[in-house]
Amino acid sequence: MEEKAVLVVGGGISGIQASLDLASRGYKVYLVEKSPSIGGRMAQLDKTFPTMDCSMCILAPKMIDCSHHHNVQLLTYSEVKGVKGSPGNFVVSVLRKPRFVDETKCTGCGICADHCPVEVPNEFDENLGMRKAIYMPFPQAVPRAMTVDKTNCIECGLCQKMCQAGAVDLKQQPQEVELNVGAIIVSIGFDLFDSSQIPTYGYGRYKNVVTALELERLLCASGPTGGHLIRPSDGKIPRKIAFIQCVGSRDRRFGTTYCSSICCKYSVKDAVLIKEHEPNTMVSIFYIDLRAFGKGFQEFVNRAKSEYGVRFVRSSPGEILEDPATKNLRIWYEDTVAGRIENTEFDLVVLCPALVPRAGARELAKVLGAEVDDYGFFKAANILTNPVDTTVHGIFVCGYCLGPKTGDIPDSIMQGSATAARVAEEEWLRKSG
């Protein structure tokens, strides 16, 4: 029996784990990723919960393994466009978008970017920092190659001129590749709820109201401020920080009626991080319920209260008003435990938005013939007994694109391994002999 290959769509931690597990079992893995580099959301984080490890330090070795493993072929800056065939015999057409840089030649030295005259907001930094039109999304990108953002490129040709390796090719064309695979694993992750849908919180209007992911970029050493937590409006160090939970989650107004399951945990993590860094900062977390399930999390919350002095206010705030002079934020809320309406001024407000399916998830599901639920997350064949199978035989799913019942990084890794195991046990995929 011929050895079959496996397609993994989405190069975040979940997809990376699935790829490595399968590769080490001898399967050929095509890892397709939409953005220029694998890594996903975990690459954007500063520290992980509950170990407080540096996120990239845990992730990068796995990313390197993917790039070096002889059984893994990375197809970054690529998208799945069509799927034909049946389990055991899928024919997938993948569009390789032109990055206008030859990956085999590029050394990632960055001289091209140094000379590029065009600056645009960096999506990886949640638009808080800038990048050039020719760029590497983050320093530890895999593959280690530059990419040209053609929509903003002015085609001055400077990058091509400066490149010592002759890697820039501004005439590169998109490529359609056909892959023969026996199974497909979907691991495309999540997007954030658009917090500007709640105008009273001021996101998008007030500079010092940020999302938790933006906060991660501000805290991260590879981020736009070099890891210094400063306010977007004036670069000052914030002394009073508020976290607001359930921005969009558990909210029937937007259809995101579920609990996103990781926000209580990460906000406590971020609060403790900030306190460790600047103990004199006042940090308040505004919550409805504090969902700290699992091993070690409630204990962590308790320590946050007793050891670090993080304030927990049981309240879902009504509105945030900005002081036009100082750009400080005044939050109006009722402390439901005390039964008093209060208003407090903060320097920085961090919103914890709902986590929603990725843009393009429904379209991908359609291409695969897989079902999504009402929220747009991929549907498991049977939530109880087949939680990582999609409704299509031979297509599996892992990570947050399955929905918020998944926890955080360990759960995503677990599910990645689970899909690898599911693929391996399917008879039509087993190697002969």
Place this chain on the structure above:
Amino acid sequence: MSELDLGFMGEVANTPRGKGILLCIQCGRCSSGCPVARLTSEHNPRRLMEMIILGFKKEVLPTQLPWYCLSCFTCLDRCPQGGDVGEVTFAIRNLAVRQGNIPAGVAAQAKSLYETTRVINPVRTALDKRESLGLGKITTDGLEEVQKILKRTGMEKIIKSV
């Protein structure tokens, strides 16, 4: 503290506008945004819901607690659960009125409605101005029908008893 009425929440939930009480998770977003709660501690939508849920019937129905609501529906707008405090407030008011708790201003409007079909009526000068501008007359043509309706619904009885 007086006795709790544990059936109070169910009683409210069974009224047409009171169903939302079953959904309240006491998150406080309603009172956080309530324009009146900002001004006085005597009015607090979340607390009102809490008192209903816990059964403080005697502390709610005879007091001014249900009456400072603006019906602006800011709470309804923000409630993540669809609990609709503003709606529940109407349900409570209906119950309170039947116990004889009705602010003078509301009673006056109800009386005016029963006697003239309108809650407010133009004064003489306004009627004269109307005539001088050639605008249509303000009549009480619908009065008989309105009174029949209010008798049938039982509101006539309430108005007469106030």
Place this chain on the structure above:
Amino acid sequence: MKYAFYLGCLIPARELSYEVSVRKVLPELGIELVDMKGTNCCAPFSIQSVDHASWIALAARNLCLAEEMGLDVMTLCNDCYESLLMVNTLLKKNPALRDQVNQILSEVGKEYKGKVDVKNLVDVLHGDVGVSKVKGAIKEPINELRVGTQPGCHLTKPKRIHFELLRGYNELDVLVQATGAESVPYERKEMCCGGPLRDINDDLARQVSRQKLKALKDAEVQAVVTVCPFCFLQLDLGQLEIKRHFNEEYNLPVIHFIELLRMGMGMKLEEWEVKAHRIPITNIIEGRL
């Protein structure tokens, strides 16, 4: 387009100038208003607080009158709009409720059939007349006027599109801009004027409108544009009451949108209409008509 014109109680009692402007402007824009006869109060919040069934029946009676005329209803007052629209929606969606109401209405020889819609003035101007036609009717653009609009709580909440208010995409802002004036965003735009607390707790009513006026003042608007007679009362007469009780002056002229539109269309306001504004509107009409 023809509408059954539902006046409500407050306008004939206290804001004739609003009614007059509406009757002058709408025919010029192709809208014919047919007065409803024998209506009763829409059953605003005070009545809803007393009895639920009465609210439904009273509002339904008005809807029956419009059905007999074969016309959709147009209201001016936001409270009337919310009451009639909500009941119309409830009855259309709920056959059991409809049967209950019709049992009551049968005693007065009426039957609700669900054949008409309820619209407010902004719906009619924005939806039926259309912004381009409104703009086309402007002969004297209201240039250089910074306006804070007060859409009022019940203009959009019955349709549950409340959030739009803060983003300035609401229809009233679009209409104001069509006259040439500038609709300025301000904090707490969605906030209530405080009207419903009148006669229940006047002090709180004043405090609420005071918060509103402060937000408008902070945004440096030159005029406040209303559509609801209650909002007008609270924000216009309210400023005099606030001066008496809090010794604060805001000097913010308040004007109904239809009056602004009327001026923009080249029709002068008469003296008694100008005087109907407690806070002088000289800075709005000065240099124009």
